[in-house]
Amino acid sequence: MAIVTLNRKIFEKEIGKADEKMQDRISMLGTPVEQITENEIQIDVPPNRPDLLSYQGFKRVFWLFWKRKKGLENTN
Numbered sequence: 001m002a003i004v005t006l007n008r009k010i011f012e013k014e015i016g017k018a019d020e021k022m023q024d025r026i027s028m029l030g031t032p033v034e035q036i037t038e039n040e041i042q043i044d045v046p047p048n049r050p051d052l053l054s055y056q057g058f059k060r061v062f063w064l065f066w067k068r069k070k071g072l073e074n075t076n
Contacts, residue, residue: 003034006041006055015062025066031058 008018016022018041023033026043031052034042043058051057 001047002045002053004043004045004053004058006043006058008036008039008041010055011041015059026062029061029065 012018018036023036026033029052030049031043031045034044036042043052045052052061
């Protein structure tokens with residue numbers, strides 16, 4: 001499995017606070033949280049989920065799974 005490091009400040013700004021409830025939600029995607037530090041969140045991504053290997057992919061999947069928001073963000 002691959003360890004993906006996400007910027008905690010950006011994660012908390014765009015997705016939500018990295019608390020225990022959030023860790024449970026991340027684990028439900030099949031990506032257990034390896035470590036949370038002051039600046040980083042590290043998740044363990046299995047080989048069958050290449051869409052989670054980037055922050056943008058992780059964010060899209062998380063929003064679809066938990067917030068039921070469809071599609072990509074309009075950045076215009």
